Amino acid sequence: MKNITFNHLIYIAWALLTPLLISCSSPVNETEDEEHAEGNKVELTQAQYDLADIQLGKIEQRTIGSELRVSGIIDVPPQSNVSINLPYGGFVKYTEMLPGTRVKKGQFLVSVENPQFIQFQQEYLEGLANREYLKADFERQSSLYDEKVASGKSFQQAKSAYLSNEARIKSMEARLKLIGFDLRKVQAGEISSSVSIYSPENGSVREVFTNVGKYVGPQDAIMNITNSEDLHVELSVFEDDIPLVAKGQRIRFSLANNLNTWREAQVFLVGSGVREDRTVTVHGHLKEESADLLPGMYVSARIETGSHAVWAAPDEAIVRFGGRHFVFTFLEKKMENGQPHYAYEMIEVNKGISEDGFSEVSLADPTLDLSAIDLVTQGAFTLLAKGKNSEEDGHGHGH
Missing domain, CATH: 2.40.420.20 (conserved putative lor/sdh protein from methanococcus maripaludis s2 fold)
Incomplete structure (x- = not known):
């Protein structure tokens, strides 16, 4: 028998295994593709x-549309957010207003009491009481002066007293109107230490800053009333993206507590100044009014900057x-x-x-x-x- 070297054994093993490897490898790959x-x-x-x-x-x-994703809040313009106050201050006597209360124009909001109001009305009535006497004296002195009977000094004194009283009456009328008094009631003798304040427009009470018995000064807001008919979205857009934004573009936005419901607005104003956080304010008019929208709500929005098929x-x-x-x-x-x-x-x-x-x-x-x-x-x-x-x-x- 011939001697078989180690190299011969390797060659024989490879020759026997190669057909088996070839026959197994191809079906495996095909099976994987089919299974996938x-x-x-x-x-x-x-x-x-x-x-x-x-x-x-x-x-x-x-x-x-190609969209720019931004965030912002629901807000109102300054003219639709009214602060209720009293120029002369006083103590809150009565109110039923709570945040969220809806009010109509002319509806009672709060009554405020101040003892000084009595003095204002008294001075006004005294001025009215003196009016007839001072007017008659002025006319009499004027007639005597024209006839060269009375001196010029008497005429000037009568004229000054009459005109000064008229000026005080007009000033006190303006003051009482500013406070909120009805002049016809005061003229009829109805004097009160308190005044009622009424809503200047339709809306809802946004915040109440006082309570019964608390003193409010002339500079203090008693409550804020917001006209929700003028709600809009106020968005913050980074300065680099502002060139993409223009008036009239469509805005889609959703509330933080309801991200699946989209509402629409339209860009009506692009701010002209960059804030400290490098953003510019963009305002959008709402397409439809929604009762569940409130000022200050956070929104996630998308501004449509272009469109393509x-x-x-x-x-x-x-x-x-x-x-x-x-x-x-x-x-x-x-x-x-x-x-x-x-x-x-x-x-x-x-x-x-x-x-x-x-x-x-x-x-x-x-x-x-x-x-x-x-x-x-x-x-x-x-x-x-x-x-x-x-x-x-x-x-x-x-x-």
């Missing part, structure tokens, strides 16, 4: 299909799994064991900007045709749950 493809497919029986209420449509071209799918058709986005397409209806089955495939997409319930999409596989997809527009989440449950049970697709 099957893992993205879902089949429904007729009963499952009826229960799922699947709806089909197409990925369509839509015009979606994109391929878009309904948000309900896009599902998220494993950190990626997918849609389902209808493949076929087939018969198995005399029963109809409906086949669907999950396709990965890239999700772009969203607007009005639609989102821009592009296919992760560029070889596929977007327009040819029979898109599942309703029931995508049901298909996702069915497919992933089937995988966990060890099946490639669900039957």
Whole structure:
């Protein structure tokens, strides 16, 4: 027998193993590809299909705006936020107002008492009482002066006393009106140490700064009233983005406690100054009034700075799994064991900007045709749950 060297043994082993490796390697790769493809497919029986209420449509071209994401608050212009005060101060006698109370123009708000008010009314009535005497004396001295009977000094004294009294009367009338007294009642002898304050316009009480028995000075606000009909959104836009913003652009915004409900506004004013935080104020008029909007509420907003046509799918058709986005397409209806089955495939997409319930999409596989997809527009989440449950049970697709 010939001697067999170590190199000969290696050669013989390699010759025997190579066909086996070749025969095993190719089927394994094909099986993995098939399993991956099957893992993205879902089949429904007729009963499952009826229960799922699947709806089909197409990925369509839509015009979606390019948006600038910002934040801000609900606010009112200065002329719609009224502070209630009393020029001469006093003690709060009575009020029923609470923050949030809705009021109409002319409605009673608060009564304030000040003993000095009695003196003001007394001086006014005394001035009225002296008016007739001083007027008559002035006219008499004027007549005597014209007839050269009375001296000029007497005439001038009578004239000065009459005009000075008239000036005091007008001054006291203005003061009493400013405080809030009805001059006709005062002239009728109705003297009061308290005055009632009424709402200057429709709105709601935003804040109350006092209580019964508390003294409020001339500089103190008793309460604030806001006219909610003039609510607007006040947004903070970084200075670098301001060139993109212009009057008339559409604003979509949502409240912090309800991010899924979008409301609309329109840019009507872009600020001209940059604040310390490097932002510029942008104001937007509301498209519709909402009773649940209150001044000071935080909002998350998007300003539409442009628009372009994109391929878009309904948000309900896009599902998220494993950190990626997918849609389902209808493949076929087939018969198995005399029963109809409906086949669907999950396709990965890239999700772009969203607007009005639609989102821009592009296919992760560029070889596929977007327009040819029979898109599942309703029931995508049901298909996702069915497919992933089937995988966990060890099946490639669900039957």
